[in-house]
Amino acid sequence: MAQGKKGKLNFRCPQCFMRDIDIDLFYDDKKKEYYCLRCCFHGDEKKVLAWNETIKEKYGHILDRLTDLGADNEPATYHPYSKGEL
C-alpha cells in the first residue's frame, strides 16, 4: 500500500459517496481489493458494486415528483417526472 494505484476500473468510494463525498478508490495488487484513502472502506469489485446498489436507494427517486406525503403511517406517493411539468 506504499504506492496507491488506481484499478483497471475507476470506482468511487461508496461509503464516502453516501456522505456526499466524491473520492476515487485505489487498488491494492497484493490483496486484490479496492480501498479508500479517506475512510476504512475496502473490498473486491463485487463488494463495491453491491454497495453502489445501496446508494441507488438514496437517489433512486431523483427523477420522480412527490404528489402526496401521506398521513403518519401511509406511504408517500410519487410519479415519474415528465418534461414541461412543474
Ligand SMILES: [Zn+2]
Ligand atoms: Zn471512503
